[in-house]
Amino acid sequence: METYFDKQKRELYDKSNMVIDTYLMSKANHKGDKFEVDIPQDFKAEFFRLVDKVSLSLMEEKDNFYGYFLFQMSRDIRFDISSPTAVNFKGAKYIIYFNPIIFLSLNIRQMESTIKHEILHVVSMHLIRAKELKGKYSTLAINMAMDIVVNQYLSNLPPYATTLESVNNTYSLRLEPYETFEYYVENIQTELDLQEVDDEGEEDDSDKNMKDENIQTEYNPENTHDIWDDSDDIEQKTLREFTEKVVNNSQKGKIPDYLGGIISALKNSKSELPWNLYLKKLMGTVESNKKKTITRRNRRQPDRLDLRGELRGHKANIAVALDISGSISDEEFEQAIKEVLNIVKNYNNEITIIECDSEIRRVYKVKSIKDIKDRINIRGSTKFNPVFEYANNKNINLLVYFTDGKGEKRLKVTPRGYKILWVISARGDKLSLVQPYGAVKKLGKVEIKKDTVDVGDVRSDGYSMNNQAPIL
Structure with a gap:
């Protein structure tokens, strides 16, 4: 009726x-x-x-x-x-x-x-x-x-x-x-x-059927x-x-x-780009390492057959430093690293995880979220210098550093040849460094659970519509 x-x-x-x-x-x-x-x-x-x-x-x-x-x-x-x-x-x-x-x-x-x-x-x-x-x-x-x-x-x-x-x-x-x-x-x-x-x-016949x-x-x-x-x-x-x-x-x-x-x-949210979108924007400016090749002549001296040429598009090295001093929760990092992997997957990159507090505790490479290891149960104080000393001696193109921001006021070494993105945890306030040498962004709040969560369970990074199922 x-x-x-x-x-x-x-x-x-x-x-x-x-x-x-x-x-x-x-x-x-x-x-x-x-x-x-x-x-x-x-x-x-x-x-x-x-x-x-x-x-x-x-x-x-x-x-x-x-x-x-x-x-x-x-x-x-x-x-x-x-x-x-x-x-x-x-x-x-x-x-x-x-x-x-x-x-x-x-x-x-x-x-x-x-x-x-x-x-x-x-x-x-x-x-x-x-x-x-x-x-x-x-x-x-x-x-x-x-x-x-x-x-x-x-x-x-x-x-x-x-x-x-x-x-x-x-x-x-x-x-x-x-x-x-x-x-x-x-x-x-x-x-x-x-x-x-x-x-x-x-x-394409779409124009033939154009309506008012x-x-x-x-x-x-x-x-x-x-x-x-x-x-x-x-x-x-x-x-x-x-x-x-x-x-x-x-x-x-x-x-x-x-x-x-x-x-x-x-x-x-702020008027500025959140960290994940800023990282995506930054990825477009990161130049991959040049790879030597004998199949291409040197551009500057093409007549010198003894000099090897260079190819672009070789893997760029992305380092992700994680402050394990207790300032970054497991949930925060799991969510953040998933976003990092999702952002860089369409680029030809190699990702290295650096776990550190007052010193570097472990370094390993990852290709997917399955490669992420449980964090070492060590909670020392935070020092930034060891990571930058490591990065300066490696062929790094981009360093993403997750921390609560509480460390030294000045670095003992000057970063060389790579871009830097600082991501401050929701528990943190601001970066202690007077000169950060890169952009400083804030990590959105994440629901902290006592038990270990699956990386897909909770998202509350603020800018991403929250990775949680609706309650209807």
């Missing part, structure tokens, strides 16, 4: 089509003119009365955070978005847009989920993070990666929603659940690049976040502070654990 809500939804859907028909007829009678969809005010009012019912339903749920967040957003209708809802930031506020044709095809639970979907994008600061990756990855890869991240926390999704399962099935991938946005975008882009090579030379740019009637993952480009140009710090204010006003009761982790990440 049809409910009153379903009846109202069906009637609005019919009226939406009438709005589109009126637009198309008017456009046909004004050929060559730039024409936009004229949305009657009475239709808007009736449509948003239905949205109010969805909002009220969100308010009544246990995780009413979404209802209170929606209450602080402006609302508008746009038929040119290729998803049920979309969001951007304009006029010092977040605006959520609805495409009635797509939105009204959903049931009330799916409507709730698509609103939650947009709010999770906002709280996760995806508007900023996607902008930082633009140009390096395709729009499709970025959009799908972001949607995978937020949709893992939602139920009652529309049937066409971009999920981990759908992407794995479509692209024959084996992406892991509850990973970082950056992990997904890189793996998806790799597969898209391979498919592009396979499809080279095939005719002002009217979108179907979901299209490649264009779901195009509206973000219409956002006002605002400093990242200001947008973060504004978002945090809206979040604080939305917390009226108990929130789900996954949402608490995301909010904590927002509040703990």
Whole structure:
């Protein structure tokens, strides 16, 4: 039996089509003119009365955070978005847009989920993070990666929603659940690049079926976040502070654990790049060692056949120093080293683990997380010098040093020929060195458990949507 809500939804859907028909007829009678969809005010009012019912339903749920967040957003209708809802930031506020044709095809639970979907994008600061990756990855890869991240926390999704399962099935991938946005975008882009090579030379008929740019009637993952480009140009710090204010006003009761982790990440994050993204950026500047070869002549003296040439692309040496004095927890390091391995896996690198306190206790090489050894049960004081003495005598390209920051004020040796990234633990405060010789970043908070955890159990690095399963 049809409910009153379903009846109202069906009637609005019919009226939406009438709005589109009126637009198309008017456009046909004004050929060559730039024409936009004229949305009657009475239709808007009736449509948003239905949205109010969805909002009220969100308010009544246990995780009413979404209802209170929606209450602080402006609302508008746009038929040119290729998803049920979309969001951007304009006029010092977040605006959520609805495409009635797509939105009204959903049931009330799916409507709730698509609103939650947009709010999770906002709280996760995806508007900023996607902008930082633009140009390096395709729009499709970025959009799908972001949607995978937020949709893992939602139920009652529309049937066409971009999920981990759908992407794995479509692209024959084996992406892991509850990973970082950056992990997904890189793996998806790799597969898209391979498919592009396979499809080279095939005719693209997409232009032949182009519809009116002002009217979108179907979901299209490649264009779901195009509206973000219409956002006002605002400093990242200001947008973060504004978002945090809206979040604080939305917390009226108990929130789900996954949402608490995301909010904590927002509040703990700075305007600067977090350590893992900074490392990824740094990797692009690390030059691999040059390998001598007899198959290429020396560039400077090509006539000297006795001089060997050089090839780039030989393995770069990455050293990861771990302060085992007790300043870095097992959970923190396991999470951090997993991120390191994930970041550098697409580069031709060799990773060396250096365990140290007041001296170097053990050095070993790793290729995967399975190679990580249990830490030596020695807890001495912290000294940085031994690691740099070691690095200066090895062919190191990059040194990543995990510590609480409490050591010497000055190094006795000057680092030579390699880049340095300091990562300070959540328990630490700042680096004691007056001159660090490299970037200093903070490691996000990680839940510390008494028992040893599996590296995939807990993530709370702040910038990565938290590697924990949702509680729905």
